[in-house]
Amino acid sequence: MLTITQHQKIIEDAIAKISYPPKPKDLYEPISYIMSLGGKRIRPVLVLMAAELFGKNPYEAIDAAMAIEVFHNFTLVHDDIMDNAPLRRGQQTVHEKWSTNTAILSGDVMMVEANKNLAKIDAKFLKDSLFTFNATAQGVCEGQQLDMDFESRDDVSIEEYINMIRLKTAVLLGGALKLGAIIADAKPEDAELIYQFGENIGIAFQLHDDILDVYADPEKFGKQVGGDIIANKKTFLLLKAFELAEGNDKTALKHWTQLQQFDNKEKVAVVKSIYDNLGIQNIARKSMEYYKNKALNVFSKINVDDEAKANLLVLTHQLMDREY
Amino acid sequence: MLTITQHQKIIEDAIAKISYPPKPKDLYEPISYIMSLGGKRIRPVLVLMAAELFGKNPYEAIDAAMAIEVFHNFTLVHDDIMDNAPLRRGQQTVHEKWSTNTAILSGDVMMVEANKNLAKIDAKFLKDSLFTFNATAQGVCEGQQLDMDFESRDDVSIEEYINMIRLKTAVLLGGALKLGAIIADAKPEDAELIYQFGENIGIAFQLHDDILDVYADPEKFGKQVGGDIIANKKTFLLLKAFELAEGNDKTALKHWTQLQQFDNKEKVAVVKSIYDNLGIQNIARKSMEYYKNKALNVFSKINVDDEAKANLLVLTHQLMDREY
Incomplete structure (x- = not known):
């Protein structure tokens, strides 16, 4: 069994080897640019690991993994x-560096590139792979639309929020794992279980992100702590706080989220103190644990040796136990 | 053999029957909107006709045809x-009616919908179908990029122009026909011939459009005659005129294409008179005839009864002989 680092290297090597046509320059250069910005390559690694879990050589899962990674980067370009x-992984976004039109069209052709990678899959698994890939892609688009819809709404429920992050973030993790399972000829019930594992881990992962935004160690956190609070981002924490706050807390929360001009540090401190009054961190952690445990429970039902499962469990804990 | 109108009805019926999810509303409503704006449905009809040409029941080619039509409409949304x-077929474009963000994301999910239609194709033909579809989609994106690049260039050659319209317009006609051939289990050499037929007809078709923009009967033409001249659109006619003009014609052409403010009618009249001096219409018609004849020559080599070929020939002549 390969290590996580080895899996990541398979992906990095494949990305380094891609060669897009030299022309039209403005169509293909942005693809190389966004693909080279790095990241942990979690999604394509999940494809390889799921394939390996069900007995396939991960090197032979690279086309499916690249389909997922190129698709993911396409969504980043259009979402940005x-x-x-303005920034993505500390670098200029494609529409900033080139133009909005270039980012639209390069994104479109990335979607085609993702499908080209997918089409290389063994004909035997192609139909199932397409079904899973397209359902995943559709879910991600729905999630992005809901996320945008939420910006102008003030009645978003926790249930709706969980559904949004499920679509926007979690179905792609589930889809990546299921794709790996399909091309490894896993039984349909195991492919479905690993999809459920990924979806629940994805929800837990996003809740963890919401918590870290407020409670991470500022010394170690890659981003500005409190960024979501400053931007009034409708996270689990803010929605839960609005649900529970009464009296002064409610008045203060409304006041600070409606203010047009404010001192960033002061806003973060006030909102955080309201979260603390209401025990929001604890509630969010319980919800996160709920989805994490649901994921692990589903994972335990997959009909494969525990030894083969070790890698995915290690990765899961690495992702979920990070404190920054 | 079905008539062209019957083929169109198969497409219209299929479009009328589509039901997208009700939510998120802003993601799916624009799809129904753009798909219902009508048009002659040439591209999906080509899929059906090619399938029928090679002996398949056109009703069974509907998934491939819808993949092409949804993809085509996706490109319209993003191109707009x-x-x-501001307008598409006399109605507000999606980004005008909703917003740019909605048009980007609805377009993206249309690309997924196109792929979902494609994935329904018989597993036996799926790999070839995907290869043709993805190559077509990539070509269309390249064509759009080149078209945008040309706007800021003043050294576009006729050869580059033909290559741009080949990619932007013609490969989709070729791809639609080839897709129909593939799912009808046509021989690879026949599938390639019908692709070449479509590509050459597509180029001739676009040259015809360039000519009609200037020389159509204003009483019958659906658009403003001279629209390309007013917008300085780098058509075959303008590029050829720049190539051939000398002396006063060249000075006048430069002057009028650089003017920021002008009377539309006067500009159209002046540029048209330069075209007439240089015999541009005739040159463009010869080029159009060249591609049309190349198409018909390739078509004649397809190894199928002449009787079965009648429909596609009638459609070709309908498209090419229109004078407005």
Whole structure:
């Protein structure tokens, strides 16, 4: 069994080897740019690991893994336009570095590239792979739409929020794992179990992100602590706080989330103190644990030796136990 | 053999029957909107006709045809953003009616929908179908990029222009026909011939459009005659005129294409008179005839009864002989 680092290296090597046509330059250069910005390559690694879990040589799962990674990067390019984001992994976003039109069209051709990678899969597994890939892609688009819809709504429930992060983040983790299972000829029930594992881990992962945004160690956190609070991002924490707050807490929460001009540090401190009054961190951690345990419970039902499962469990704990 | 109108009805019926999820509303409503704006449905009809040409029941080619039509509409939605177009078939474009973000994301999910239609194809033909579809989609993206690149260039050659319209317009006609051939289990050499037929017809078709923009009967033409001249659109006619013009014609052409403010009618009249001096219409018609004849020559080599070929020939002549 390969280590996680070895799996990551398979992906990095494959990305380094891609060669897009030299022309039209503005169509293909942004693809190489965004693909080279790095990241932990979690999603394609999940494809390889799931394939390996069900007995396939992970090197032979590279086309499916690349389909997932190129698709993921396509969503980043288009999401960054929609979110008006200037930076991605500390570098200029594609629409900032080139233009919105370039980011739209390069994104489109990345979607085609993702499908080209997918089409290389063994004909025997192609139909199932397409079904899973397309359902995943559709879910991710729905999640992004819901996320945008939420910005202008003030009645988003926790249930709706969980459904949004499920679609926007979690189905891609589930889809990546299921794709790996399919091309390894796993039994349909095992492919479905590993999908459920990924989806629940994905929800837990996003809840963890929401918590870390407020409670991470500022010395170690890669981003600004409290960024979500400053931006009024409707996270689990803020939605839960609005659900529970009464009296002064409620008044203060409304006041600070409606203020147009404020001192960032002061806003973060006030909102955080409201979260602390209401025990929001604890509630969020319990919800996170719920989805994590649900994931691990589903994972335990997969009909494969415990030894073969070790890698995915290690990765899960690495992802979930990070404190920054 | 079905008539062209019957083929169109198969497509319209299929479009009328589509039901997208009700939510998220802003993701799916624009798809129904753009798909219902009509048009002649040439591309999906080509899929059906090619399938029928090679002996398949056209009703059984509907998934492939819908993949092509949904993909085509996706490109319209994204192209309209990039071209800043307010109207499409006389109605508001998606980004005007909703927003740019909605048009980006609805377009993305249309690309997924196109792939979902494609994935329904018989597993036996799936790999070849995906290869043709993805190559087609990539070509269309390249064509759009080149078209945008040309806007800021003043050294575009006729050869580059033909390559741009080949990619932007013609490969989709070729790809639609080839897809129909593939799912009808046509021989690879026949599938390639019908692709070449479509590509050459597509180029001839676009050259015809360039000519009609200037020389159509204003009483019958659906659009403003001279629209390309007013917008300085680098058509075959303008590029050829720049190539051939000398002396006063060249000075006048430069002057009028650089003017920021002008009377539309006057500009159209002046540029048209330069075209007439240089015999541009005739040159463009010869080029159009060249591609049309190349298409018909390739078509004649397809190893199928002449009777079965009648429909596609009638459609070709309908498209090429229109004078407005």
